[in-house]
Amino acid sequence: MEGNPAQLRTAGVDLGGLMTVLGQHLYSTPLVALRELVQNANDSIVRRRLEDPAAPTAPRITVVGDISARTVRVIDTGTGLTESEIHTYLATVGVGYTRGLRQGQAASEELIGMFGLGFLSAFVIAERVTVTTTSFQQPDRGWRYQSSNGEQYSLAAAPAREIGTVVELALREEHARLAGEDYLARVLGRYCALLRVPIYIGDAAEPLNPEPPPWRGDSDSVSEHPVQARKRQLRFASRFEQQFEPICAMPVPALAGESDPRGLLWVQDGGTYGNSDNRNLSVFVRGMLLDDDARDLLPGWAGFVGGVIESSRLMPTASREDLQRNEAYRSAQHAIAESLIGGLAAVAREQPEAWRRILNRHNEALLGAALCDARLFELLAEEVRVPSSHGDLRASALRREGAIHVGLSTGGFEDMLFRMLGVPVARGDRYAVLPFLRQWVQRHGGRLIEIGTEQGNRQLFTELGLPDAELDWLRETLADGEKVVPARFAPAELPLMVVPDREAELKRRLESDEADKRISMTALRLVRGFTAGIDGSAQARLYVNLDNPAMRALLATMRADRAAAEPAARLLKAIKQLMETHNDADGHGHRLNGALAAIGDSVLRLLPAAAGQAGD
Numbered sequence: 001m002e003g004n005p006a007q008l009r010t011a012g013v014d015l016g017g018l019m020t021v022l023g024q025h026l027y028s029t030p031l032v033a034l035r036e037l038v039q040n041a042n043d044s045i046v047r048r049r050l051e052d053p054a055a056p057t058a059p060r061i062t063v064v065g066d067i068s069a070r071t072v073r074v075i076d077t078g079t080g081l082t083e084s085e086i087h088t089y090l091a092t093v094g095v096g097y098t099r100g101l102r103q104g105q106a107a108s109e110e111l112i113g114m115f116g117l118g119f120l121s122a123f124v125i126a127e128r129v130t131v132t133t134t135s136f137q138q139p140d141r142g143w144r145y146q147s148s149n150g151e152q153y154s155l156a157a158a159p160a161r162e163i164g165t166v167v168e169l170a171l172r173e174e175h176a177r178l179a180g181e182d183y184l185a186r187v188l189g190r191y192c193a194l195l196r197v198p199i200y201i202g203d204a205a206e207p208l209n210p211e212p213p214p215w216r217g218d219s220d221s222v223s224e225h226p227v228q229a230r231k232r233q234l235r236f237a238s239r240f241e242q243q244f245e246p247i248c249a250m251p252v253p254a255l256a257g258e259s260d261p262r263g264l265l266w267v268q269d270g271g272t273y274g275n276s277d278n279r280n281l282s283v284f285v286r287g288m289l290l291d292d293d294a295r296d297l298l299p300g301w302a303g304f305v306g307g308v309i310e311s312s313r314l315m316p317t318a319s320r321e322d323l324q325r326n327e328a329y330r331s332a333q334h335a336i337a338e339s340l341i342g343g344l345a346a347v348a349r350e351q352p353e354a355w356r357r358i359l360n361r362h363n364e365a366l367l368g369a370a371l372c373d374a375r376l377f378e379l380l381a382e383e384v385r386v387p388s389s390h391g392d393l394r395a396s397a398l399r400r401e402g403a404i405h406v407g408l409s410t411g412g413f414e415d416m417l418f419r420m421l422g423v424p425v426a427r428g429d430r431y432a433v434l435p436f437l438r439q440w441v442q443r444h445g446g447r448l449i450e451i452g453t454e455q456g457n458r459q460l461f462t463e464l465g466l467p468d469a470e471l472d473w474l475r476e477t478l479a480d481g482e483k484v485v486p487a488r489f490a491p492a493e494l495p496l497m498v499v500p501d502r503e504a505e506l507k508r509r510l511e512s513d514e515a516d517k518r519i520s521m522t523a524l525r526l527v528r529g530f531t532a533g534i535d536g537s538a539q540a541r542l543y544v545n546l547d548n549p550a551m552r553a554l555l556a557t558m559r560a561d562r563a564a565a566e567p568a569a570r571l572l573k574a575i576k577q578l579m580e581t582h583n584d585a586d587g588h589g590h591r592l593n594g595a596l597a598a599i600g601d602s603v604l605r606l607l608p609a610a611a612g613q614a615g616d
């Protein structure tokens with residue numbers, strides 16, 4: 001054996017095993033088999049138009065179900081097959097006539113088959129497949145192919161029939177329901193909605209694909225009034241949108257010119273959260289539904305958008321249930337995003353009522369969307385409303401004396417402060433609000449005061465200095481670990497105020513949200529971009545208001561006699577703790593008890609002095 005030159009060998013193919021894989025594991029649902037057969041019927045009709053000068057002018061596909069016989073028949077007026085074509089194409093796995101035909105043909109857009117595999121899927125749902133056919137090339141001969149597994153088959157001469165093919169499936173018991181014509185109409189109505197050849201179920205008078213899609217020029221759409229055109233688009237959209245009513249429809253592409261992909265997008269009715277993702281997109285390639293959940297072709301921010309597109313550039317995978325992620329895929333993604341942005345702008349211009357509905361329904365999602373594209377930001381900056389302490393307001397209505405206040409948390413000291421000042425505070429802890437406002441002030445002017453951040457605090461509190469010894473005393477008597485900061489701030493009635501570092505708090509909360517799988521990727525990306533720059537280590541600050549008369553009196557007393565100042569300081573500290581427990585979601589009950597006890601104690605210690613003053 002040694003020294004023998006390596007021999008070139010041919011790998012064996014276990015056709016039986018391959019058939020099982022192809023036939024039973026390539027497709028996600030047995031329904032696909034029906035689609036494949038209708039697609040073959042379509043292709044043979046297209047082929048006949050190309051090759052047979054006597055091709056019928058009104059070709060058709062008829063699908064007949066028979067529940068009692070448990071059969072489905074797919075009947076076409078296509079080319080039919082000759083004896084040798086049956087052997088070479090129908091019965092040879094991986095070979096089909098269609099692929100060759102497509103190359104260089106004007107009608108290639110309408111030809112669907114390419115892999116030479118689809119016919120096999122018939123054996124997934126059928127225990128026996130019978131093909132009866134007469135070719136236009138030999139109109140006086142007929143053939144009958146029969147197989148129960150796609151691997152062994154018989155072929156016999158049969159009486160000539162009308163030119164074309166009948167594929168009859170004797171259904172497996174578990175697929176008996178496919179013989180129901182209502183069921184067939186539903187399944188094929190979805191898969192075949194865009195096929196050009198009319199498809200009839202049983203002896204129905206109307207085909208199940210009566211109306212061409214609104215973007216194809218083959219109707220009287222040219223002279224159509226825009227209102228009529230919109231109605232037609234909406235009617236079409238509602239056939240595809242399962243969950244919501246479409247509010248408005250937008251064509252793909254937004255502008256005439258580009259030819260691929262073409263289709264329709266729509267905005268769903270139905271209130272959703274900013275980060276909910278209801279995107280759905282059906283993709284048709286050459287008239288056949290390939291993927292009814294191609295949501296990734298839609299931009300991530302468009303959680304409220306549905307659509308249908310058709311393309312001849314997108315490449316199906318062999319199962320024809322998914323799309324290859326290639327250059328055409330990326331360019332379709334781009335075209336769809338552009339159409340959506342252009343479409344929304346057009347709705348804003350031309351359909352005020354629909355636009356209002358969109359803004360009402362999807363305000364929150366649109367806040368986030370605005371951040372993803374500069375044009376959307378322009379479109380939405382004055383339209384979306386920002387949640388605030390005074391209800392939902394436009395950003396311009398939030399602006400007071402050139403500043404917009406945004407809180408990173410609710411229910412803190414800040415809330416009280418701004419309630420006292422009557423200034424609306426935007427809810428920076430809500431989806432997309434903070435980044436939206438940051439961009440808004442950049443473009444529209446004004447200052448953004450982010451309450452609870454160092455920068456925001458500097459704008460609210462005018463920090464002052466005090467001698468170290470006095471600061472030490474204030475810390476010992478008033479603080480619970482906060483950093484004491486002497487300052488002036490409004491309102492003067494407030495003697496002191498604790499401002500936790502809200503950024504650090506937010507970072508902690510959002511980062512624990514990140515573990516929450518229910519939050520969509522769009523929201524998470526926004527959040528990560530934001531929290532990455534936050535230093536989570538900063539501590540809370542205790543602002544001591546030097547504009548407040550009581551605080552000034554406390555300091556003056558302390559300078560003269562520290563012991564005399566202490567009861568008043570304890571009282572203030574207890575009030576501070578009381579306010580804090582009120583706002584403390586963690587519910588530190590023991591602190592509340594301690595604070596109340598300290599108040600009682602301080603009042604008792606203060607009373608003799610007060611009584612003394614009263615007696616003066």
Ligand SMILES: Nc1ncnc2c1ncn2[C@@H]1O[C@H](COP(=O)(O)OP(=O)(O)OP(=O)(O)O)[C@@H](O)[C@H]1O
Nearest residue numbers: 040044089090096097098113114115116117118119
């Ligand atoms: N109803 C039909 N009328 C005429 N020819 C047919 C019909 N059904 C199948 N054929 C022939 O059999 C071939 C193989 O069909 P099959 O469905 O396996 O593959 P395909 O349609 O070529 O490609 P794909 O796997 O992409 O569907 C076709 O190319 C065609 O030549």
